[in-house]
Amino acid sequence: MGQIIGITGGIASGKSTVSLYLQELGFTIVDADLASRAVVEPGEEAYHQVVEAFGEDILLTEGNIDRVKLGSIIFNDQEKRLLLNGIVHPAVRNWMRVKTEAALSSGEETVFMDIPLLFESKLTFMVDKTLLIYVDEQVQLERLMNRNGLSETEALARINSQMPLADKKALADAVIDNNGDINETKRQVKGILSEWYVI
C-alpha cells in the first residue's frame, strides 16, 4: 500500500529546507525541481523539444540548457512559460511517478513528493495528502532575493508567476508556517507527521 504526501509552497517558501529535514528523518523525497533538470539533459526527448521551441540561443557552449537565460524569459512572459510547462511537465510527472513507485514497492510506507506547482497544475490526484510550506510575501521576497541574488522586480516576477500562498492555504490539508526559525519549522513538521500517524 503506502501513502504519498505532496509538499508544496511557493518559490523560496522553504520546501527544500523541509524536504532536507524529512530526508534526515529517513524518508524518500521525490523532487519536481530535480525532475525538471533530469528531463532536459542533452539527449532527452524534452531537451530537443525545448531547443526547438526556444532556439539554440538558450544553450550554453557545451550544449546544456542555460537555466538562467530560460528563467529570465519564462518568468517574464506567460505565453512562453505555458509553452515550456507544456513540454516539461508531462516528462516531470512520468519521472516522479517512476521514482515514487520504486520507493513504495521497495516497502516504504510514506513517500513525499516536493511539487512547487501542485495546485497550479492540478496535480493533487498524484498524492494522498498535501502539506503547504507557507511564508508571508515579504519574507518570501527577501529570502528569494537573497538566495538567488535577484532584484526586487525580478523576484516579484517569479512570485507573481505562481498562485498566491494565501490562496494555497485554503487548498492544503495542513500548513507549516515557515516565517520563524528552522527549529520552529521542524517542530511543526514533526507535529503534523505524528498527527497523521506517519511517525
Ligand SMILES: CC(C)(COP(=O)(O)OP(=O)(O)OC[C@H]1O[C@@H](n2cnc3c(N)ncnc32)[C@H](O)[C@@H]1O)[C@@H](O)C(=O)NCCC(=O)NCCS
Ligand atoms: C525556468 C527554469 C529553467 C529555471 O531554472 P532554475 O534552475 O533557475 O530554477 P528551478 O528549476 O530550481 O526552479 C526554482 C523555482 O522556480 C519556480 N518555478 C519553476 N518553474 C516555474 C514555472 N514554470 N512556473 C512558476 N514557477 C516556476 C518553482 O517554485 C521552483 O521551485 C526551470 O525552473 C524550468 O525548467 N521550469 C519549468 C518546469 C517547472 O515548472 N518546474 C517547476 C516544478 S515542475
Ligand SMILES: Nc1ncnc2c1ncn2[C@@H]1O[C@H](COP(=O)(O)OP(=O)(O)OP(=O)(O)O)[C@@H](O)[C@H]1O
Ligand atoms: N525558517 C527559515 N529561516 C531562515 N531562512 C530560511 C528558512 N527556511 C528557508 N530559509 C532560506 O530561504 C531560502 C529558500 O528556502 P528553500 O530553498 O528551502 O525554498 P524552496 O521552497 O525549496 O525554494 P524553491 O522551490 O524556489 O527552490 C533558502 O535560502 C533557505 O536557506
